[in-house]
Amino acid sequence: MTTTSPGYDALLVLSFGGPEEPAHVRPFLENVTRGRGVPPERLDAVVEHYMHFGGVSPINALNRDIIAAIETELAAAGIELPIYFGNRNWHPMVEDTVAQMASDGVERALVFPTSAWGGYSGCRQYHEDVARARDAAGDGAPDLVKIRQYYDHPAMIAAFADAISAARESLPEEHRQTARVVFTAHSIPSAADANAGPPEDGGHLYSRQVAEASRLVAAASGIDDFDLVWQSRSGPPQVPWLEPDICDHLESLSRDGVDAVVVCPIGFVSDHLEVVWDLDTEAKDKARELNMAFARAATPGTDARFAQMVVELVREHIAGADERGRGTVPRYGSTLNGSRCAFRCCEQPARPTRAGAAT
Ligand SMILES: CC1=C(CCC(=O)O)c2cc3nc(cc4[nH]c(cc5[nH]c(cc1n2)c(C)c5CCC(=O)O)c(CCC(=O)O)c4C)C(CCC(=O)O)=C3C
Numbered sequence: 001m002t003t004t005s006p007g008y009d010a011l012l013v014l015s016f017g018g019p020e021e022p023a024h025v026r027p028f029l030e031n032v033t034r035g036r037g038v039p040p041e042r043l044d045a046v047v048e049h050y051m052h053f054g055g056v057s058p059i060n061a062l063n064r065d066i067i068a069a070i071e072t073e074l075a076a077a078g079i080e081l082p083i084y085f086g087n088r089n090w091h092p093m094v095e096d097t098v099a100q101m102a103s104d105g106v107e108r109a110l111v112f113p114t115s116a117w118g119g120y121s122g123c124r125q126y127h128e129d130v131a132r133a134r135d136a137a138g139d140g141a142p143d144l145v146k147i148r149q150y151y152d153h154p155a156m157i158a159a160f161a162d163a164i165s166a167a168r169e170s171l172p173e174e175h176r177q178t179a180r181v182v183f184t185a186h187s188i189p190s191a192a193d194a195n196a197g198p199p200e201d202g203g204h205l206y207s208r209q210v211a212e213a214s215r216l217v218a219a220a221s222g223i224d225d226f227d228l229v230w231q232s233r234s235g236p237p238q239v240p241w242l243e244p245d246i247c248d249h250l251e252s253l254s255r256d257g258v259d260a261v262v263v264c265p266i267g268f269v270s271d272h273l274e275v276v277w278d279l280d281t282e283a284k285d286k287a288r289e290l291n292m293a294f295a296r297a298a299t300p301g302t303d304a305r306f307a308q309m310v311v312e313l314v315r316e317h318i319a320g321a322d323e324r325g326r327g328t329v330p331r332y333g334s335t336l337n338g339s340r341c342a343f344r345c346c347e348q349p350a351r352p353t354r355a356g357a358a359t
Protein backbone atom coordinates (compact mmCIF):
# COMPACT_ATOMS: atom_id res chain seq x y z
CA MET A 1 0.00 0.00 0.00
CA THR A 2 2.81 2.42 0.87
CA THR A 3 4.60 4.08 -2.03
CA THR A 4 8.34 3.93 -1.41
CA SER A 5 9.67 5.56 -4.58
CA PRO A 6 11.74 8.68 -3.97
CA GLY A 7 11.32 11.77 -6.08
CA TYR A 8 8.89 14.00 -4.23
CA ASP A 9 9.24 17.71 -4.63
CA ALA A 10 6.83 19.06 -1.97
CA LEU A 11 4.81 18.25 1.14
CA LEU A 12 1.18 19.37 1.37
CA VAL A 13 -0.25 19.74 4.89
CA LEU A 14 -3.96 19.09 4.44
CA SER A 15 -6.38 20.07 7.20
CA PHE A 16 -9.96 20.90 8.10
CA GLY A 17 -9.77 24.70 8.13
CA GLY A 18 -11.53 27.21 10.33
CA PRO A 19 -12.74 30.83 10.31
CA GLU A 20 -10.31 33.62 11.15
CA GLU A 21 -12.87 36.41 11.59
CA PRO A 22 -16.57 36.61 12.60
CA ALA A 23 -17.83 37.14 9.04
CA HIS A 24 -16.24 33.83 8.04
CA VAL A 25 -18.08 31.70 10.60
CA ARG A 26 -21.36 31.11 8.70
CA PRO A 27 -19.82 30.51 5.28
CA PHE A 28 -17.28 28.16 6.85
CA LEU A 29 -20.04 26.18 8.59
CA GLU A 30 -22.01 26.04 5.35
CA ASN A 31 -18.98 24.48 3.68
CA VAL A 32 -18.58 21.92 6.48
CA THR A 33 -22.21 20.85 6.57
CA ARG A 34 -23.25 21.07 2.89
CA GLY A 35 -25.44 18.03 2.15
CA ARG A 36 -24.80 16.49 5.59
CA GLY A 37 -28.23 16.71 7.23
CA VAL A 38 -27.04 18.83 10.20
CA PRO A 39 -30.11 20.57 11.72
CA PRO A 40 -30.14 24.41 11.64
CA GLU A 41 -30.52 24.52 15.46
CA ARG A 42 -27.21 22.72 15.77
CA LEU A 43 -25.56 25.14 13.34
CA ASP A 44 -26.86 28.14 15.31
CA ALA A 45 -25.38 26.65 18.48
CA VAL A 46 -22.03 26.06 16.78
CA VAL A 47 -21.95 29.65 15.45
CA GLU A 48 -22.24 30.74 19.11
CA HIS A 49 -19.28 28.51 20.09
CA TYR A 50 -17.10 30.24 17.49
CA MET A 51 -18.40 33.68 18.56
CA HIS A 52 -17.21 33.00 22.14
CA PHE A 53 -13.73 33.12 20.60
CA GLY A 54 -14.35 36.28 18.57
CA GLY A 55 -15.21 34.27 15.46
CA VAL A 56 -11.64 32.97 15.25
CA SER A 57 -10.86 29.26 15.28
CA PRO A 58 -7.38 28.51 16.57
CA ILE A 59 -6.91 25.76 13.97
CA ASN A 60 -5.24 27.66 11.11
CA ALA A 61 -2.71 29.36 13.39
CA LEU A 62 -1.93 26.01 15.06
CA ASN A 63 -1.42 24.38 11.68
CA ARG A 64 0.97 27.20 10.70
CA ASP A 65 2.92 26.45 13.90
CA ILE A 66 2.98 22.75 13.04
CA ILE A 67 4.26 23.60 9.55
CA ALA A 68 7.05 25.78 11.01
CA ALA A 69 8.05 22.91 13.32
CA ILE A 70 8.05 20.42 10.43
CA GLU A 71 10.27 22.81 8.42
CA THR A 72 12.75 22.84 11.29
CA GLU A 73 12.75 19.04 11.61
CA LEU A 74 13.05 18.48 7.84
CA ALA A 75 16.04 20.83 7.74
CA ALA A 76 17.61 18.98 10.69
CA ALA A 77 17.13 15.70 8.80
CA GLY A 78 18.67 17.18 5.64
CA ILE A 79 15.47 16.73 3.63
CA GLU A 80 14.64 19.47 1.15
CA LEU A 81 10.90 19.60 0.71
CA PRO A 82 8.93 22.84 0.50
CA ILE A 83 5.69 22.75 2.51
CA TYR A 84 2.30 23.89 1.22
CA PHE A 85 -0.86 24.33 3.32
CA GLY A 86 -4.42 23.66 2.18
CA ASN A 87 -7.79 23.04 3.85
CA ARG A 88 -11.04 21.30 3.06
CA ASN A 89 -13.44 23.91 4.44
CA TRP A 90 -11.70 27.27 4.67
CA HIS A 91 -8.89 29.38 3.23
CA PRO A 92 -6.28 28.54 2.25
CA MET A 93 -8.54 26.15 0.29
CA VAL A 94 -6.83 23.01 -0.95
CA GLU A 95 -8.04 23.70 -4.52
CA ASP A 96 -6.13 27.01 -4.55
CA THR A 97 -3.06 25.45 -2.95
CA VAL A 98 -2.86 22.59 -5.44
CA ALA A 99 -3.27 25.06 -8.33
CA GLN A 100 -0.36 27.05 -6.86
CA MET A 101 1.71 23.87 -6.57
CA ALA A 102 1.04 23.14 -10.25
CA SER A 103 2.10 26.64 -11.30
CA ASP A 104 5.25 26.35 -9.14
CA GLY A 105 6.12 23.23 -11.16
CA VAL A 106 5.49 20.66 -8.41
CA GLU A 107 5.06 17.29 -10.12
CA ARG A 108 4.74 14.88 -7.22
CA ALA A 109 4.02 15.66 -3.57
CA LEU A 110 3.32 13.90 -0.30
CA VAL A 111 0.18 14.86 1.62
CA PHE A 112 0.16 14.93 5.44
CA PRO A 113 -3.42 14.93 6.77
CA THR A 114 -3.98 16.39 10.25
CA SER A 115 -6.17 13.42 11.15
CA ALA A 116 -4.51 10.27 12.49
CA TRP A 117 -7.55 8.09 11.87
CA GLY A 118 -9.35 5.84 9.46
CA GLY A 119 -13.04 6.30 8.70
CA TYR A 120 -14.95 8.64 6.41
CA SER A 121 -14.32 11.96 8.23
CA GLY A 122 -10.75 11.10 9.24
CA CYS A 123 -9.50 9.49 6.02
CA ARG A 124 -11.76 9.02 3.04
CA GLN A 125 -12.91 12.64 2.99
CA TYR A 126 -9.23 13.71 2.77
CA HIS A 127 -8.87 11.42 -0.28
CA GLU A 128 -11.90 13.20 -1.75
CA ASP A 129 -10.23 16.57 -1.06
CA VAL A 130 -7.10 15.42 -2.92
CA ALA A 131 -9.13 14.22 -5.92
CA ARG A 132 -11.28 17.39 -6.04
CA ALA A 133 -8.27 19.70 -5.80
CA ARG A 134 -6.46 17.84 -8.61
CA ASP A 135 -9.54 18.00 -10.81
CA ALA A 136 -9.82 21.73 -10.18
CA ALA A 137 -6.16 22.25 -11.11
CA GLY A 138 -6.70 20.37 -14.39
CA ASP A 139 -3.78 19.47 -16.68
CA GLY A 140 -0.50 19.84 -14.86
CA ALA A 141 -1.94 18.93 -11.43
CA PRO A 142 0.76 17.26 -9.34
CA ASP A 143 0.55 13.60 -8.38
CA LEU A 144 -0.41 13.52 -4.70
CA VAL A 145 0.42 10.61 -2.40
CA LYS A 146 -1.36 10.74 0.94
CA ILE A 147 0.49 9.67 4.07
CA ARG A 148 -1.00 6.76 6.01
CA GLN A 149 -3.06 6.70 9.21
CA TYR A 150 -0.71 7.26 12.16
CA TYR A 151 -2.99 6.59 15.13
CA ASP A 152 -0.37 4.47 16.94
CA HIS A 153 2.84 6.29 16.02
CA PRO A 154 5.15 6.00 19.07
CA ALA A 155 6.13 9.69 18.92
CA MET A 156 2.50 10.80 19.18
CA ILE A 157 1.68 8.18 21.82
CA ALA A 158 4.63 9.40 23.94
CA ALA A 159 3.55 13.04 23.59
CA PHE A 160 0.03 12.20 24.79
CA ALA A 161 1.39 10.13 27.70
CA ASP A 162 3.61 13.00 28.89
CA ALA A 163 0.68 15.39 28.53
CA ILE A 164 -1.39 13.21 30.86
CA SER A 165 1.40 13.29 33.47
CA ALA A 166 1.64 17.07 33.22
CA ALA A 167 -2.14 17.47 33.53
CA ARG A 168 -2.14 15.20 36.59
CA GLU A 169 0.59 17.34 38.18
CA SER A 170 -1.59 20.42 37.68
CA LEU A 171 -4.31 18.99 39.94
CA PRO A 172 -4.47 19.73 43.67
CA GLU A 173 -2.13 17.35 45.45
CA GLU A 174 -4.86 15.20 47.02
CA HIS A 175 -6.23 14.26 43.57
CA ARG A 176 -3.01 13.48 41.72
CA GLN A 177 -2.89 9.77 42.44
CA THR A 178 -6.57 9.02 42.20
CA ALA A 179 -7.78 11.13 39.25
CA ARG A 180 -9.63 9.04 36.67
CA VAL A 181 -8.18 9.21 33.13
CA VAL A 182 -10.85 9.79 30.48
CA PHE A 183 -9.91 9.67 26.77
CA THR A 184 -12.17 11.51 24.37
CA ALA A 185 -12.51 11.66 20.58
CA HIS A 186 -14.94 13.18 18.08
CA SER A 187 -18.16 11.19 17.91
CA ILE A 188 -19.37 10.03 14.50
CA PRO A 189 -22.65 8.39 13.47
CA SER A 190 -22.69 4.74 14.60
CA ALA A 191 -23.51 3.69 11.03
CA ALA A 192 -20.44 5.54 9.71
CA ASP A 193 -18.29 3.77 12.31
CA ALA A 194 -19.76 0.39 11.35
CA ASN A 195 -18.67 1.09 7.75
CA ALA A 196 -15.24 2.52 8.60
CA GLY A 197 -12.35 0.78 6.86
CA PRO A 198 -12.29 -2.00 4.28
CA PRO A 199 -15.43 -4.17 4.63
CA GLU A 200 -13.36 -7.37 4.88
CA ASP A 201 -11.90 -5.98 8.14
CA GLY A 202 -15.33 -5.99 9.74
CA GLY A 203 -15.75 -2.20 9.99
CA HIS A 204 -15.43 0.04 13.05
CA LEU A 205 -11.90 1.00 12.03
CA TYR A 206 -12.24 4.49 13.57
CA SER A 207 -13.46 3.44 17.02
CA ARG A 208 -11.03 0.50 17.08
CA GLN A 209 -8.07 2.74 16.30
CA VAL A 210 -9.18 5.31 18.90
CA ALA A 211 -9.54 2.55 21.51
CA GLU A 212 -6.14 1.11 20.60
CA ALA A 213 -4.44 4.52 20.76
CA SER A 214 -6.01 5.08 24.19
CA ARG A 215 -4.75 1.69 25.35
CA LEU A 216 -1.21 2.48 24.12
CA VAL A 217 -1.17 5.91 25.79
CA ALA A 218 -2.52 4.42 29.02
CA ALA A 219 0.14 1.69 28.95
CA ALA A 220 2.87 4.32 28.35
CA SER A 221 1.49 6.27 31.34
CA GLY A 222 1.36 3.20 33.58
CA ILE A 223 -2.44 3.40 33.92
CA ASP A 224 -4.53 0.25 33.81
CA ASP A 225 -7.94 1.74 34.44
CA PHE A 226 -9.39 4.39 32.13
CA ASP A 227 -12.46 5.26 30.06
CA LEU A 228 -13.01 6.15 26.42
CA VAL A 229 -15.86 8.53 25.62
CA TRP A 230 -16.99 10.72 22.71
CA GLN A 231 -17.71 14.40 22.20
CA SER A 232 -19.06 17.06 19.84
CA ARG A 233 -21.92 15.00 18.39
CA SER A 234 -23.82 16.66 15.58
CA GLY A 235 -26.61 15.58 13.25
CA PRO A 236 -30.32 15.06 13.97
CA PRO A 237 -31.06 13.73 17.50
CA GLN A 238 -32.81 10.57 16.24
CA VAL A 239 -29.62 9.33 14.55
CA PRO A 240 -27.36 7.22 16.80
CA TRP A 241 -23.78 8.44 17.25
CA LEU A 242 -20.93 6.88 19.26
CA GLU A 243 -21.61 7.18 23.01
CA PRO A 244 -21.31 7.94 25.88
CA ASP A 245 -20.92 11.67 25.55
CA ILE A 246 -18.21 13.16 27.78
CA CYS A 247 -20.56 15.33 29.87
CA ASP A 248 -22.98 12.43 30.52
CA HIS A 249 -19.98 10.33 31.47
CA LEU A 250 -18.73 12.88 34.01
CA GLU A 251 -22.16 12.67 35.65
CA SER A 252 -22.03 8.91 35.90
CA LEU A 253 -18.45 8.99 37.24
CA SER A 254 -19.61 11.48 39.86
CA ARG A 255 -22.44 9.16 40.89
CA ASP A 256 -19.80 6.43 41.31
CA GLY A 257 -17.86 8.68 43.68
CA VAL A 258 -15.09 9.85 41.31
CA ASP A 259 -14.03 13.37 42.34
CA ALA A 260 -11.18 14.12 39.92
CA VAL A 261 -10.54 13.55 36.21
CA VAL A 262 -7.75 13.99 33.69
CA VAL A 263 -9.33 14.36 30.26
CA CYS A 264 -7.12 13.42 27.30
CA PRO A 265 -8.34 14.57 23.83
CA ILE A 266 -6.86 11.54 22.08
CA GLY A 267 -8.91 12.19 18.93
CA PHE A 268 -7.34 15.58 18.14
CA VAL A 269 -3.96 16.73 16.96
CA SER A 270 -4.31 20.30 18.20
CA ASP A 271 -6.34 22.62 20.44
CA HIS A 272 -8.93 23.60 17.88
CA LEU A 273 -12.43 24.74 18.67
CA GLU A 274 -13.82 21.37 19.67
CA VAL A 275 -11.13 21.13 22.34
CA VAL A 276 -11.29 24.70 23.65
CA TRP A 277 -15.09 24.81 23.60
CA ASP A 278 -16.45 21.30 24.14
CA LEU A 279 -13.77 20.31 26.67
CA ASP A 280 -12.23 23.44 28.21
CA THR A 281 -15.60 25.16 28.46
CA GLU A 282 -18.53 22.69 28.51
CA ALA A 283 -16.92 19.63 30.12
CA LYS A 284 -14.99 21.79 32.58
CA ASP A 285 -18.21 23.60 33.61
CA LYS A 286 -19.92 20.22 34.06
CA ALA A 287 -17.05 19.06 36.30
CA ARG A 288 -17.28 22.24 38.38
CA GLU A 289 -21.03 21.70 38.78
CA LEU A 290 -20.27 18.16 40.01
CA ASN A 291 -17.56 19.40 42.34
CA MET A 292 -15.03 17.33 40.44
CA ALA A 293 -11.41 18.39 39.95
CA PHE A 294 -10.67 18.67 36.22
CA ALA A 295 -7.46 18.80 34.19
CA ARG A 296 -7.21 18.58 30.41
CA ALA A 297 -4.12 17.02 28.83
CA ALA A 298 -2.42 18.96 26.02
CA THR A 299 -2.79 17.91 22.40
CA PRO A 300 0.43 16.72 20.69
CA GLY A 301 0.59 19.20 17.77
CA THR A 302 2.84 21.65 19.62
CA ASP A 303 5.18 18.92 20.94
CA ALA A 304 8.43 18.70 18.91
CA ARG A 305 7.89 14.94 18.68
CA PHE A 306 4.85 15.54 16.50
CA ALA A 307 6.93 17.23 13.80
CA GLN A 308 9.57 14.51 14.20
CA MET A 309 6.82 11.96 13.55
CA VAL A 310 5.88 13.76 10.33
CA VAL A 311 9.51 13.54 9.18
CA GLU A 312 9.50 9.81 9.98
CA LEU A 313 6.33 9.38 7.94
CA VAL A 314 7.95 11.27 5.06
CA ARG A 315 11.00 8.99 5.32
CA GLU A 316 8.77 5.95 4.85
CA HIS A 317 8.18 7.29 1.33
CA ILE A 318 11.50 8.85 0.37
CA ALA A 319 13.82 6.39 2.08
CA GLY A 320 11.76 3.21 2.48
CA ALA A 321 11.93 3.60 6.29
CA ASP A 322 9.97 1.02 8.31
CA GLU A 323 6.56 1.94 9.72
CA ARG A 324 6.78 2.39 13.48
CA GLY A 325 3.78 1.62 15.68
CA ARG A 326 2.65 -0.98 18.17
CA GLY A 327 -1.06 -0.90 17.50
CA THR A 328 -2.77 -4.16 16.59
CA VAL A 329 -5.47 -2.43 14.51
CA PRO A 330 -4.47 -2.08 10.83
CA ARG A 331 -3.46 1.24 9.26
CA TYR A 332 -4.53 2.28 5.79
CA GLY A 333 -4.82 5.65 4.12
CA SER A 334 -1.82 5.92 1.78
CA THR A 335 -3.01 6.10 -1.82
CA LEU A 336 -2.24 8.03 -5.02
CA ASN A 337 -4.41 10.92 -6.22
CA GLY A 338 -7.31 10.33 -3.87
CA SER A 339 -8.11 6.75 -4.75
CA ARG A 340 -9.77 4.78 -1.98
CA CYS A 341 -7.81 2.59 0.44
CA ALA A 342 -9.76 -0.52 -0.62
CA PHE A 343 -12.85 -1.50 -2.55
CA ARG A 344 -15.94 -0.13 -0.76
CA CYS A 345 -13.74 1.33 2.02
CA CYS A 346 -15.65 3.72 4.34
CA GLU A 347 -18.91 3.56 2.40
CA GLN A 348 -21.22 6.38 3.50
CA PRO A 349 -24.51 5.15 4.91
CA ALA A 350 -27.66 6.89 3.62
CA ARG A 351 -28.03 10.22 5.42
CA PRO A 352 -31.34 10.86 7.11
CA THR A 353 -33.04 14.05 5.98
CA ARG A 354 -34.44 16.38 8.59
CA ALA A 355 -37.89 14.90 7.97
CA GLY A 356 -36.40 11.60 9.16
CA ALA A 357 -36.48 9.77 5.83
CA ALA A 358 -33.25 8.32 4.47
CA THR A 359 -31.97 9.77 1.22
C1 LIG B 1 -13.93 12.31 13.06
C2 LIG B 1 -13.93 13.81 13.05
C3 LIG B 1 -12.85 14.65 13.28
C4 LIG B 1 -11.41 14.22 13.57
C5 LIG B 1 -10.64 14.00 12.30
C6 LIG B 1 -10.14 15.27 11.64
O1 LIG B 1 -9.47 16.07 12.32
O2 LIG B 1 -10.42 15.49 10.46
C7 LIG B 1 -13.32 16.00 13.14
C8 LIG B 1 -12.51 17.15 13.25
C9 LIG B 1 -12.94 18.47 13.22
N1 LIG B 1 -14.24 18.90 13.17
C10 LIG B 1 -14.22 20.29 13.15
C11 LIG B 1 -15.37 21.12 13.05
C12 LIG B 1 -16.65 20.66 12.74
N2 LIG B 1 -17.08 19.37 12.58
C13 LIG B 1 -18.41 19.34 12.26
C14 LIG B 1 -19.20 18.23 12.01
C15 LIG B 1 -18.76 16.88 12.02
N3 LIG B 1 -17.51 16.41 12.39
C16 LIG B 1 -17.47 15.03 12.24
C17 LIG B 1 -16.38 14.20 12.51
C18 LIG B 1 -15.07 14.65 12.79
N4 LIG B 1 -14.67 15.97 12.86
C19 LIG B 1 -18.77 14.62 11.78
C20 LIG B 1 -19.15 13.19 11.48
C21 LIG B 1 -19.57 15.76 11.65
C22 LIG B 1 -21.01 15.85 11.18
C23 LIG B 1 -21.15 16.42 9.80
C24 LIG B 1 -20.49 15.52 8.77
O3 LIG B 1 -20.99 14.39 8.54
O4 LIG B 1 -19.45 15.93 8.23
C25 LIG B 1 -18.88 20.69 12.21
C26 LIG B 1 -20.29 21.13 11.84
C27 LIG B 1 -21.04 21.68 13.00
C28 LIG B 1 -21.30 20.61 14.07
O5 LIG B 1 -22.29 19.94 13.96
O6 LIG B 1 -20.47 20.50 14.98
C29 LIG B 1 -17.79 21.52 12.53
C30 LIG B 1 -17.76 23.03 12.62
C31 LIG B 1 -12.87 20.75 13.21
C32 LIG B 1 -12.41 22.24 13.18
C33 LIG B 1 -12.59 22.90 14.51
C34 LIG B 1 -12.15 24.35 14.46
O7 LIG B 1 -12.70 25.16 13.70
O8 LIG B 1 -11.21 24.68 15.19
C35 LIG B 1 -12.07 19.63 13.25
C36 LIG B 1 -10.56 19.56 13.31
Ligand SMILES: [Fe+2]
Pocket residue numbers: 186
Ligand atom coordinates in the same frame (compact mmCIF):
# COMPACT_ATOMS: atom_id res chain seq x y z
FE1 LIG C 1 -15.91 17.64 13.06
